[in-house]
Amino acid sequence: MTRLLFTLALLLVACSAAAQPWPEPDGSERPLSASAAVAALEAYAFPPRDEAGRTGVRTDALLIIHDDEVVYERYGGVTRADTPHLTWSISKSILATVLGVAYGEGRFSLDDPVAKYVAPFTAHPDIKLRDLLHWASGLDWQEDYEYAPLNSSVVAMLYTRGRGDMARYTAEHAVAGAPGTSYRYSSGDSTVLAAALKTMVGESAYADYPWTALFEPLGITSATWERDATGTFVGSSYAYMTARDLARVGLLMQHGGRWQGRPLLPKAWVDFNLTPFESVTPTDEAPGGHWWLNRRADGKPGPWPAAPADTFAALGHWGQALYVIPSAGLVIVRYGDDRDGSYDHNQLLKRVLNAVAGEGGK
Template identity: 65%
Template sequence: MLPTFLRRLSLGLALCLSGSPLLAQTWPGDEWASQPAAETPALKALESYAFAPRDESGERKGIRTDALLVIRDGVVVYERYAGPTTAQTPHLLWSISKSVFSTALGVAFGEGRFRLDDPVAKYYPAFAAHPSVKMGHLLNWASGLAWEEDYEYAPLKSSVVAMLYTRGREDMAAFTAAQPLAELPGAHFHYSSGDSMVLAAALRGMVDEQAYADYPWHALFEPLGIRSAVFERDAAGNFIAASYAYLSARDLARIGLLMQRDGRWGERQVLPAAWVQFVRTPFANYQPGVQERGAVPGAQWWLNASLPGAQKPWKDVPEDTFAALGHWGQALYVLPSEKLVVVRFADDRDGSYSHNELLKRVQAAFAGEQP
């Protein structure tokens, strides 16, 4: 058998002779290739929007960006942090955790561990009271369970606050499973962190305990070279897929590049391309304007899709753009047609931040250029 490096050399020559597009793509190894873009008026305009100056007391007001990282065609072209966040900081992702966990779940799908039309109770027996809820319903936030996804504005009636911090915190999936059905599963989109927690419990029913504890690392983080990942678990042992993953900006960008390139990482198809297509397909029964969270729901990801009777949510951004979004301005944006991946960590509090405005300025600074 040929040594590994000779096998890779042979493959590289074969790709060269075949004219394969693999040869032209840049992939990060232990570190990303970096070629910082030149400082231009467009770049200054982006920075002035993303990084508001501090006042005399050192306090940030308005848009409060902690990190902004731009990857163009697999190469870092821009990176800036606002202390105390640094390039090494595993930043709390909030609801980006949902998209990260669903990406790991996509690996399980590719391994044949479940189908979208499987009843959730097949993998999570505590869900037996809801036999009509399918795995696909949970992925589309369409379980039909009664749920209130309110934080600061209605904490006393909030299902998610109760799940994360009070009576549901010991076993978050069981807390969700105990909620009654409010409507037919799959009939309507209804954003729910509880749906994401039940997905975490369902994966646990597909694999043994040791495999579950290692699964996000074995399935996703290690193949992509991600080393900063932290994923909290509740007292019952389930990953808190709704909210509590942590990654550095550069490591989160690896997941964005994986999704931009249809689930492929170098020579390996980590995710089935069909899974990426599913993630990027608008939920069929979504009604524009109903509980819209600044984008169109896909499968635990958010889309800039135009739908009948409604324009795309981010008017200046390509329609194929999709994103993982989290509380207080966390974002992972993927712009396939522009070959861009953008990571933004933040501490926004006043609602002044605009996805469209940031991405419009990113495009002005970086789209169409070649490293």
């Protein structure tokens, strides 16, 4: 009898371990075999520096997870496996994932007016939460960066007159069009969502909510998230985490919102994130619900022709990227510092897919 119980216990442990998409503490590893495809990937992602120490593509971290196993991991410069890296606008997709937990808790509806949660938006009563998630608030926002700082709404929000209360600063923008109709990329929309979350969960719970709701359940231990002077998370830009911790967010999304066999995000939320937004004005982008997609609402090809149509990504300034390719079983984290615009998403995806395909399905 004792032997039978012991055998049953071993079977239960084995089944439990098999159900975990990312076994603790950091997942199993199965390095890619050396090949011409892997060499081509490395030549693109980590090119040699010239005599002045410069190079076109500068990769700080490249992590590839295939079928829930780490198959490639390399770091450059001062970045290491334990370095929390600035994610820039990947923060927007992290925020959307945190909001997904709140959505599953019944704290808001996509069609709720933003003004219900963010008082300055009483000036814009027709803007809904779903509009912010589609970057379609209709506000006259200028998402210019260092090449046009005097005209930039985002530079002013992050560093000058808007940094004291970023949501209020965003609400002070004029209306450019009807909300929910046209895509207009806006870091302001994202930071307003972070302010709305504060009302949804309450002031006392807010400071810890991204951790208790998402980071801790996923085993993320490296996360830092800066806040503005009112205590609102800078949902547009200022989350930091290691490559392996960011990969956990990608694995959650790859598995349809389930983590270690249990639902953490509602399926309806993931479906919303991954449904192309249909903008009435033309755009070369393919936005979903605060994620970037490789398929468009009009049926045209997506922005990364080398990758399958189900590819989606969280993207940030200077080449930060979290790619998820469910049909290929891939999650890819790429951190970098590409200020000259030489980095190309499609080129990296093509090389990763070739390198993994070269394993012959092993």
